[in-house]
Amino acid sequence: MKELIEAIAKALVDNPDQVQVRPVEGEQVTVLELRVHPSDLGKVIGKQGRTARSIRTILGAAGMKLKKRFTLEILE
Amino acid sequence: MAEQFATPPTRPLESYLELIERILKEVLRAGRFELSFTIVRGTPGEDEPETPELVVDFAGPDADLLLEKNGALLNALEYVVLRAARLEEELFGRITFDSNDWRSLRAEELKLTARIAAERVIETGDPFALQPMSARERRIVHLALRDLPAVRTASEGAGADRKVVIHSASPPRRRR
Numbered sequence: 001m002k003e004l005i006e007a008i009a010k011a012l013v014d015n016p017d018q019v020q021v022r023p024v025e026g027e028q029v030t031v032l033e034l035r036v037h038p039s040d041l042g043k044v045i046g047k048q049g050r051t052a053r054s055i056r057t058i059l060g061a062a063g064m065k066l067k068k069r070f071t072l073e074i075l076e
Numbered sequence: 077m078a079e080q081f082a083t084p085p086t087r088p089l090e091s092y093l094e095l096i097e098r099i100l101k102e103v104l105r106a107g108r109f110e111l112s113f114t115i116v117r118g119t120p121g122e123d124e125p126e127t128p129e130l131v132v133d134f135a136g137p138d139a140d141l142l143l144e145k146n147g148a149l150l151n152a153l154e155y156v157v158l159r160a161a162r163l164e165e166e167l168f169g170r171i172t173f174d175s176n177d178w179r180s181l182r183a184e185e186l187k188l189t190a191r192i193a194a195e196r197v198i199e200t201g202d203p204f205a206l207q208p209m210s211a212r213e214r215r216i217v218h219l220a221l222r223d224l225p226a227v228r229t230a231s232e233g234a235g236a237d238r239k240v241v242i243h244s245a246s247p248p249r250r251r252r
Contacts (some may be wrong), residue, residue, distance in 0.1 A: 001107075003106045004103070004106040004107040006106070007102050007103055007105075007106035007107075008103055008106075008156055008160070011099045011102065011103070011156075011157075011160035012156070012159060012160045043159075046159065048234070048235040048236070049235070050155065050235075050236075051155065051156065051159055053152075053236065054151070054152035054153075054155045054156045055152070055156060057148050057149060057151075057152035058103070058107060058149065058152050058153060058156065061107075061109075061141055061144075061148075061149045061152075062107035062108065062109065064141070065108065065109075065138070065141070066108075
């Protein structure tokens, strides 16, 4: 799933080499912490958070196939 | 006079296709989605003048997953991929993601829902709020009721909560 978030984030931002995803495994949920260049934050969040919400939907669906829960945290 | 407000897109839709295809393939691969897609020309329906020019049509074992929760995954992929391809806002309605004709089935469902809700508003006189919908779906509802003079429709609420509210066109006029 780290790869999925990296792929999406790198496609969205202007500075793909600054994209970092760190998985934090919990018992029930794996949190994926996404870090991007500060000027790219808007690109991964989107108007009214629509881009972030869409990324979470894609992540949720991909996780469902693996029967695992993932959440995305965008770090500022 | 609408011309002076509409910004014409600076690039043709076709020029984005290669990039859209590349990003989509990469997202499907990284997410291990079992989906393939073809890009086809939209076929205009009888009363659908706004048929998208291009349709990214999905098939495969995960096609059902795309359509769950009112097409949540389908819409999310469409939005993220078109954003990532830097598609200009003006072109967003002209390409759409679809699978098994879901968009037109959904449109029929929305029109039916809109008509049933409108009948209720006419009967009771009370406003009726539909479920939150995307701009595209709200538009289908507005258009479906446009020719019904007994009701008027308005979009209310913000962001993901924005919904169509159907009002009686002849409210008590006490306050006017």
